[in-house]
Amino acid sequence: MFKNKYKRSRQREEILKILKHTDTHPTASWIYDELKKDFKNLSMGTVYRNLNILMDQSMITKIESGSGFDRFDGNIDPHYHYICRECESVFDLDIPVMENLNEQVNAYTDHQVKDHRISFYGLCANCKEETTLN
Numbered sequence: 572m573f574k575n576k577y578k579r580s581r582q583r584e585e586i587l588k589i590l591k592h593t594d595t596h597p598t599a600s601w602i603y604d605e606l607k608k609d610f611k612n613l614s615m616g617t618v619y620r621n622l623n624i625l626m627d628q629s630m631i632t633k634i635e636s637g638s639g640f641d642r643f644d645g646n647i648d649p650h651y652h653y654i655c656r657e658c659e660s661v662f663d664l665d666i667p668v669m670e671n672l673n674e675q676v677n678a679y680t681d682h683q684v685k686d687h688r689i690s691f692y693g694l695c696a697n698c699k700e701e702t703t704l705n
Contacts, residue, residue, distance in 0.1 A: 577628070582610055583621040590631050590645030596652070596661035598640045634690070636661055649686070655695035657702075662695065 577583075585606055589597070597605075603618045622643060625631040634642040636654045642661050644652075651664040673684040694702065 577624050580621060580624075582606065582613065582617055583624060585609070586618065586621050587625055587630060587645065590625075590643055593645070594663060596634055596642040596644050598642055600640070602643070632688075634661055636690075637692075651688075652690045653695065654690050654692050655698055656692055657694055657698035660695055664691065 586602055589602055589605055599618050603615055607613050626633060632644045634644055634652055636642050649668040653662045653664050672687055676684045
């Protein structure tokens with residue numbers, strides 16, 4: 572992928588910086604609210620356009636959490652996510668990535684797997700504790 576086909580953009584650089592320095596997997600709206608402080612004329616369209624460019628450049632990934640609001644991740648290293656069905660928080664899981672899973676799928680199908688993403692769903696520790704207290 573040719574990473575220099577886009578002109579330099581301060582907004583895009585700030586979006587990437589935000590995503591690289593947070594582990595909360597923010598929504599586009601949250602990113603917009605953060606950037607609006609420094610870029611008074613910023614629009615949501617600009618945020619979405621720059622998020623799409625960063626994805627096209629393979630610098631970030633999009634997490635479809637099922638809540639209707641996509642989340643974005645600046646950590647492009649292979650890893651898994653945990654998505655809470657109650658509070659809709661998204662967490663990185665600190666577990667080994669199953670590297671041989673691609674080969675297993677290739678062995679049992681006619682497909683050719685290049686990579687995979689796995690998300691786990693349930694109640695996060697905070698929501699689990701709240702339900703046991705109530």
